[in-house]
Amino acid sequence: MSYEQMQNNKVFLSGKIVSEPVFSHEMMGEGFYDFSVAIKRLSGQEDIIPATISERLMSGCDFGVGAEIGAIGQFRSYNKLVGEKSKLVLRVFIRELAPPDSDNPNTIELEGFICKPPVYRQTPFKREIADMLIAVNRAYNKSDYIPAIAWGRNARYASGFEVGSKVRLTGRIQSRIYQKQVEEGVVEERTAYEVSISKLELLEKPVAQPVETATEEEYPPIAPDYKD
Numbered sequence: 047m048s049y050e051q052m053q054n055n056k057v058f059l060s061g062k063i064v065s066e067p068v069f070s071h072e073m074m075g076e077g078f079y080d081f082s083v084a085i086k087r088l089s090g091q092e093d094i095i096p097a098t099i100s101e102r103l104m105s106g107c108d109f110g111v112g113a114e115i116g117a118i119g120q121f122r123s124y125n126k127l128v129g130e131k132s133k134l135v136l137r138v139f140i141r142e143l144a145p146p147d148s149d150n151p152n153t154i155e156l157e158g159f160i161c162k163p164p165v166y167r168q169t170p171f172k173r174e175i176a177d178m179l180i181a182v183n184r185a186y187n188k189s190d191y192i193p194a195i196a197w198g199r200n201a202r203y204a205s206g207f208e209v210g211s212k213v214r215l216t217g218r219i220q221s222r223i224y225q226k227q228v229e230e231g232v233v234e235e236r237t238a239y240e241v242s243i244s245k246l247e248l249l250e251k252p253v254a255q256p257v258e259t260a261t262e263e264e265y266p267p268i269a270p271d272y273k274d
Contacts (some may be wrong), residue, residue: 058152061085116146158182166205176201193240210252
């Protein structure tokens with residue numbers, strides 16, 4: 047992975063491990079494990095963020111439930127086939143461990159391309175929101191497709207972005223629980239992950255063909271007045 051590709055997707059998380067690492071897969075003889083990290087917001091509410099780490103980084107460290115962890119990595123997406131549908135799965139891929147930092151426990155910086163028209167709306171209490179899907183380039187001609195939410199003035203700004211526009215954003219990764227009706231009379235509780243944007247910048251307007259998006263499950267709308 048090039049230096050530029052590492053810089054366009056940077057995540058720092060600091061929190062408590064809330065699930066035991068579970069073996070996920072093996073690549074070139076190295077095992078990778080999935081677990082979740084709980085990170086407190088200023089409001090006291092917690093975001094539960096899924097993460098993946100290599101056994102090499104885990105060596106000699108405490109990864110039991112309740113252990114504190116600081117980690118640097120990237121927010122990545124994967125398409126998982128569930129039945130006949132493709133589901134967008136989001137996880138933080140940890141590249142290195144770092145000292146925990148309670149002052150800035152959840153930060154993300156992304157640089158990528160708008161790959162769906164932003165959806166702008168207002169809540170019943172007149173709070174402005176814009177949903178976006180950002181394509182972030184990765185090595186080996188891959189891309190990560192990251193859902194993001196802009197608020198207030200940033201939402202109005204984002205509402206004018208065209209598909210193919212290059213943007214840079216800073217924010218945090220958030221989790222939220224929602225209910226989805228999967229068939230008549232059957233409702234499932236699911237968790238969605240997205241970037242809550244604090245700073246947004248338009249770098250380039252589209253100059254070529256629009257960016258194509260990956261096949262993904264329809265992303266769940268946020269609650270009418272979702273709060274930090």
